[in-house]
Amino acid sequence: MSTLDILLQQLANGLILGSFYALVALGYTMVYGIIKLLNFAHGDLYMCGAFIGFLFLSLVSGLLGESWGGILCSMILSMITVGLLGVLIQRVAYLPMLAAPRLSILITALAVSMVLSNGVMALTDGEYEAFSTDLGFEGLEMGNVFVTYTQIALVVSAALLMVTLFFFINRTMYGKAMRAIAIDQDACRLMGINVNKVITLTFFIGSALAAAAGVMAGVYYGSVHFFMGFVIGLKAFTAAVIGGIGSIRGAMLGGLVLGLLEAFGTQIPFIGSEWKDVFSFGILILLLVFKPTGLLGKTEIERM
Amino acid sequence: MSDVILEIRDVETYYGKIHALRGISFSVEAGEIVTLLGANGAGKSTTLRTISGLNRAKAGSISFMGEEITTKSPHEIVSMGLIHVPEGRRIFKGMTIKENLELGSFTLKDESERRRRMEHVYELFPVLHERRQRDAALLSGGEQQMLAMGRALMTDTKLLLLDEPSMGLAPFMVQGIMKIIKRLNAEGVTILLVEQNAKAALKLADYGYVLETGEIVVKGKAGKLQQDESIVKAYLGE
Ligand SMILES: Nc1ncnc2c1ncn2[C@@H]1O[C@H](COP(=O)(O)OP(=O)(O)OP(=O)(O)O)[C@@H](O)[C@H]1O
Ligand SMILES: [Mg+2]
Numbered sequence: 001m002s003t004l005d006i007l008l009q010q011l012a013n014g015l016i017l018g019s020f021y022a023l024v025a026l027g028y029t030m031v032y033g034i035i036k037l038l039n040f041a042h043g044d045l046y047m048c049g050a051f052i053g054f055l056f057l058s059l060v061s062g063l064l065g066e067s068w069g070g071i072l073c074s075m076i077l078s079m080i081t082v083g084l085l086g087v088l089i090q091r092v093a094y095l096p097m098l099a100a101p102r103l104s105i106l107i108t109a110l111a112v113s114m115v116l117s118n119g120v121m122a123l124t125d126g127e128y129e130a131f132s133t134d135l136g137f138e139g140l141e142m143g144n145v146f147v148t149y150t151q152i153a154l155v156v157s158a159a160l161l162m163v164t165l166f167f168f169i170n171r172t173m174y175g176k177a178m179r180a181i182a183i184d185q186d187a188c189r190l191m192g193i194n195v196n197k198v199i200t201l202t203f204f205i206g207s208a209l210a211a212a213a214g215v216m217a218g219v220y221y222g223s224v225h226f227f228m229g230f231v232i233g234l235k236a237f238t239a240a241v242i243g244g245i246g247s248i249r250g251a252m253l254g255g256l257v258l259g260l261l262e263a264f265g266t267q268i269p270f271i272g273s274e275w276k277d278v279f280s281f282g283i284l285i286l287l288l289v290f291k292p293t294g295l296l297g298k299t300e301i302e303r304m
Numbered sequence: 305m306s307d308v309i310l311e312i313r314d315v316e317t318y319y320g321k322i323h324a325l326r327g328i329s330f331s332v333e334a335g336e337i338v339t340l341l342g343a344n345g346a347g348k349s350t351t352l353r354t355i356s357g358l359n360r361a362k363a364g365s366i367s368f369m370g371e372e373i374t375t376k377s378p379h380e381i382v383s384m385g386l387i388h389v390p391e392g393r394r395i396f397k398g399m400t401i402k403e404n405l406e407l408g409s410f411t412l413k414d415e416s417e418r419r420r421r422m423e424h425v426y427e428l429f430p431v432l433h434e435r436r437q438r439d440a441a442l443l444s445g446g447e448q449q450m451l452a453m454g455r456a457l458m459t460d461t462k463l464l465l466l467d468e469p470s471m472g473l474a475p476f477m478v479q480g481i482m483k484i485i486k487r488l489n490a491e492g493v494t495i496l497l498v499e500q501n502a503k504a505a506l507k508l509a510d511y512g513y514v515l516e517t518g519e520i521v522v523k524g525k526a527g528k529l530q531q532d533e534s535i536v537k538a539y540l541g542e
Binding site: 173176177179180183184186187188189190191192193194195 | 356357358377378379382383387388389390394395396397398399403406407408410411455459
């Protein structure tokens, strides 16, 4: 393979990885934007999404098969279930803490994260579960670069979800209310907006997007594991900060940038793929030093 | 026969231990302009915040168009047509002027109604129409006040609470805003106006109340209050 082929292949890998990061980062950034909470349980919702998708797929596969029909159906069911789980977490764990000092709710989020990951660990005995699909290995060959149709479909689905979200946020009244609440909650109340309802909706959408990414990751990697949410939670957080936390466009951009940087980073001599996490968190630290507000973030800086 | 649109009875409001409203009662009749005057910290903003539901009254009752609203949440009160333009305008900076206005019509379901109201607001404040696609943060203080008022007129507004609309504005701007208030009132909107600028407010109003440390100490027809130099001196610091 020529250097160009390698770079193109990494471009494809980076886009796939980046779209997972972006989907998870969106939920992070939406929740942060609206109630200024770093929802550390968000990566675990991605993990739950993967497992619930896995469960639904085994339920519907008899009827719809393990190809796209079955996968799409179980992905939608997983998005709804995890969306509701996110709402439940918001209502039970976060809502009572909103008036408490910021640190308390942050610790609550850590606790929720542990409850979810340990709960799934107990239920699965900490085993890997094979996410078996029936998608084949055909794909597009361009010179020495090969991309499977599955990979293309994953990137396209992620892009569709993001475009839909973008449309919702910018064009619908509830989307505009979401952005306005991030600016001034009391003013929103005076517009007749039921702020709690919109916060609930935000948790639903953010969690559902994480679940979609979880199911996609199950399809892509072929297995799911209770610990899979931990690293991606941190990565999505990194992506959200790279883009500028609180910014929707920033989360999309940050996810893609991080995915591409990681993919290309593995090609730098002496930085093999085992260094890729060091590489991405190194980028986070550098960014925090030189541009703490992120690529598209506002100038407001707050201490946690 | 005049109709009482807003009735406040023995309302008390606290901020923690601070007793900000110490049992105030007053009423506003439909079609009137009523002004609430008082020095800094008298409790004017707290009164408006308690009416619109941002703060909860600890005692007393508030009713709007005959319906008790004391324990209703702000979004329910807004959907009844009671709209509060808060102190400091609180426009959504980072969103366009048009989006700010659209948010004002959040409770409207009808798209054509929304368009009709937006046209009305653009007619009242042509500068908002010119800049509708721009970030609201780029407006001057006076223009921000226009946007805040325009936003409040984007729904079926029956009673408008205005908290110091003239604050920080140049004198000719103050006149412009007062003219708009008069016109809105002529169009059928009842107005409860909080002001530090007592002269300008009394010129416009039908009736006035003066608040001091959470209590109403003077009330009367605006014309009377205006003439009574001692009141203006004692309570309004002029
Ligand atoms: N968020 C708050 N927390 C604690 N105390 C408050 C708060 N807001 C107002 N107060 C107190 O309540 C009292 C009434 O305040 P309010 O803002 O209603 O006065 P105001 O008449 O609107 O004054 P101004 O003319 O300065 O706007 C004051 O003593 C003020 O210090
Ligand atoms: Mg005030």
